[in-house]
Amino acid sequence: MAKVRYVKDLSKTGSTGGVGSASMRTSVRTFRAIYETEPEIAAAVLPKPLVLTEPKIFVQFAHVIMHVSDTHKIEIGAATVGVASEAEGVKGWYVLSMPMEGEFVVITGREIFGEPKKIGKVDFDVADGKIKVAVTRNGFKFIEMEGTIGESMGPAEFTENFFCYKGMPAITRRGGFDGPVFLTQLDWERKYTDMKKVTGTIKLNESPFDPIADVPVKKVLEMAYCEGGSITSGKILREVPPEWLDAFWHQRFDEPTVQGLEVPLESEKKVANA
Numbered sequence: 001m002a003k004v005r006y007v008k009d010l011s012k013t014g015s016t017g018g019v020g021s022a023s024m025r026t027s028v029r030t031f032r033a034i035y036e037t038e039p040e041i042a043a044a045v046l047p048k049p050l051v052l053t054e055p056k057i058f059v060q061f062a063h064v065i066m067h068v069s070d071t072h073k074i075e076i077g078a079a080t081v082g083v084a085s086e087a088e089g090v091k092g093w094y095v096l097s098m099p100m101e102g103e104f105v106v107i108t109g110r111e112i113f114g115e116p117k118k119i120g121k122v123d124f125d126v127a128d129g130k131i132k133v134a135v136t137r138n139g140f141k142f143i144e145m146e147g148t149i150g151e152s153m154g155p156a157e158f159t160e161n162f163f164c165y166k167g168m169p170a171i172t173r174r175g176g177f178d179g180p181v182f183l184t185q186l187d188w189e190r191k192y193t194d195m196k197k198v199t200g201t202i203k204l205n206e207s208p209f210d211p212i213a214d215v216p217v218k219k220v221l222e223m224a225y226c227e228g229g230s231i232t233s234g235k236i237l238r239e240v241p242p243e244w245l246d247a248f249w250h251q252r253f254d255e256p257t258v259q260g261l262e263v264p265l266e267s268e269k270k271v272a273n274a
Contacts, residue, residue: 026066026229027065027067028062028063028064028228028229028230029062029124029226030062030225030226030227031124031147031224031225031226032058032059032061032226033145033220033221033223033224034059034220034221034222035056035221036056036218037056037216037217037218038216038263038265041263043055044263046083046085047165047244048244049087050086050087050094050163051086053085054084056083057081057083057084057096057215057217058083058084058093059080059145061078061124061133061135062077062078062124063077063124064078074102076102077122077124078098078101078122079097079099079122081097083215087237088183088185092160093161094162094164095115095163095164096212096215097116097210098115098117098118099118099120099210100117100122101120101121102119103119105117106118113184114165114167116251118252118254119137120135120136122134123136126225129148130146130147131146131147131149131198131200131225133145137209138209138254140206140207140209140210142207142212143203143205145200145201145202145203145223147200147201148198148199149197149225150196150199152194152195152196153196153197153224154194154195155193155195155228156192157189157190157192159188160188161186161187163186163237164183164186165181165184165248166184166236167180167249169249175246181239181241181242182236182240183236185236186232186234188230188232189231190226190230191231192226192227193228195226200220211260214260
């Protein structure tokens with residue numbers, strides 16, 4: 001008898017063919033921040049039916065240790081950038097960028113939840129009350145954050161919602177999709193054993209592959225260093241017309257020659273008229 005692991009024995013697993021996730025203990029540290037940006041830019045990056053709630057951008061770096069066994073562990077770094085928005089009466093963050101380490105977490109996030117994940121190198125350093133993080137892709141270090149860790153705010157438990165789009169690009173590679181496109185909602189239940197205030201800075205660098213520098217930092221509103229974990233789940237909010245994603249889907253891939261949209265800014269008008 002020969003074993004072929006490309007085929008699952010459903011009589012033993014009872015699975016219907018879905019992707020399972022092994023239950024394992026994880027240890028998580030995060031450095032999270034919210035900054036204010038130009039409202040016109042924040043609104044411009046949101047596909048319909050999302051609407052801007054505030055010109056705020058969420059940035060989180062995470063260092064995750066997955067304890068596979070008592071003697072084996074897997075460490076990954078991850079970053080998430082979101083835009084404050086609302087969909088179907090729910091407030092949350094539209095996921096603009098999601099670089100992280102590890103092929104498996106990138107594949108499952110994109111295929112199951114519609115997350116715009118890409119493989120990148122994530123630095124996460126904490127020492128002597130200081131924290132410094134950065135993410136690099138294709139030779140460009142495009143987000144850097146650093147700060148001084150301050151007083152504890154104690155433990156915290158809350159849920160944050162994130163919005164993504166799930167679809168299968170057309171096989172013709174001429175735009176459009178093969179099948180429906182869905183707006184998804186991710187529910188991240190935060191279970192932090194401790195949160196500490198951080199005073200620090202956010203630096204956005206130019207990258208033709210990950211142009212987060214186009215969403216500038218006007219003011220850092222809050223920062224925190226957290227230890228604990230998250231429980232993640234998701235659901236389909238609604239099907240959306242594929243053409244709503246025509247101007248945005250390239251974000252999923254590396255297209256350094258894309259021509260960006262010109263967005264007039266009220267702040268520039270005020271300076272010109274001063």
